[in-house]
Amino acid sequence: MQFDTTFTTALIRWGHILAGIIWLGFFLFLHFVVRPYVLCLKGEAQAEGYRRLIGRGLRWCRGAGITTFLLGIGVLGHLWAKQAYSGASVPLNGRGRFIMWGMTLAVAMLVNLLFLVSKAQNGILNAFASGLGPSDQQFARVRRLSLVNVYLTGPMLYLMIFANNFGPLFHYGHVGIGVVLGLATMHIIVILAERGARVG
Numbered sequence: 477m478q479f480d481t482t483f484t485t486a487l488i489r490w491g492h493i494l495a496g497i498i499w500l501g502f503f504l505f506l507h508f509v510v511r512p513y514v515l516c517l518k519g520e521a522q523a524e525g526y527r528r529l530i531g532r533g534l535r536w537c538r539g540a541g542i543t544t545f546l547l548g549i550g551v552l553g554h555l556w557a558k559q560a561y562s563g564a565s566v567p568l569n570g571r572g573r574f575i576m577w578g579m580t581l582a583v584a585m586l587v588n589l590l591f592l593v594s595k596a597q598n599g600i601l602n603a604f605a606s607g608l609g610p611s612d613q614q615f616a617r618v619r620r621l622s623l624v625n626v627y628l629t630g631p632m633l634y635l636m637i638f639a640n641n642f643g644p645l646f647h648y649g650h651v652g653i654g655v656v657l658g659l660a661t662m663h664i665i666v667i668l669a670e671r672g673a674r675v676g
């Protein structure tokens with residue numbers, strides 16, 4: 477095994493993917509499993525559920541999301557530095573272009589999580605703490621913001637992962653296919669999950 481930039485890039489990429497799985501896994505679990513359960517609870521039990529399950533789960537999502545971002549930028553920096561210091565000037569290839577689009581969606585999801593979803597959730601936690609309880613509009617806003625990330629998960633992963641398989645074939649029609657396929661798949665998951673939640 478060579479302990480050179482190949483090894484360190486692989487290690488950072490591994491950490492990046494692990495953190496990404498934790499971020500998205502926790503987020504989808506909170507959205508599809510924890511949120512419907514907590515909404516069925518009443519009074520103090522609901523406030524406790526929100527604080528201990530959703531509040532805590534979101535802290536995991538934020539930590540893993542920031543780690544994913546930093547390690548993603550780390551891999552990018554490594555690859556860039558390797559090229560810059562070798563004196564080579566190679567244009568961005570198809571794989572890189574897919575990944576750039578995946579990164580764009582992932583960064584939009586991170587901004588939504590860190591600033592909009594978290595702020596709206598804090599509003600709900602504060603309303604519970606004040607004793608007045610949150611309004612239906614507050615719950616609806618969090619659900620809408622959270623759905624944005626649920627839907628973006630499909631296209632983002634398509635672009636980030638299929639970059640390896642389809643990199644040499646890059647064209648914008650293919651990016652479009654990824655976006656449509658990703659959104660359609662997430663829509664099916666949302667419908668199935670909502671039916672399941674009604675039955676349960």
Ligand code: HEM
Binds near residue numbers: 500575
């Ligand atoms: C938060 C913003 C993100 C940034 C800035 C980012 C950045 C990157 C970069 C630069 C690469 C290329 C690494 C390379 O060439 O070896 C990459 C690859 C990858 N990323 Fe991300 N990423 C982000 C989010 C995510 C998320 C949320 C996931 C979900 C698990 C993810 C999964 C992957 C995977 C699986 C690869 C490997 C693709 C391959 O080997 O072709 N990324 N990412």
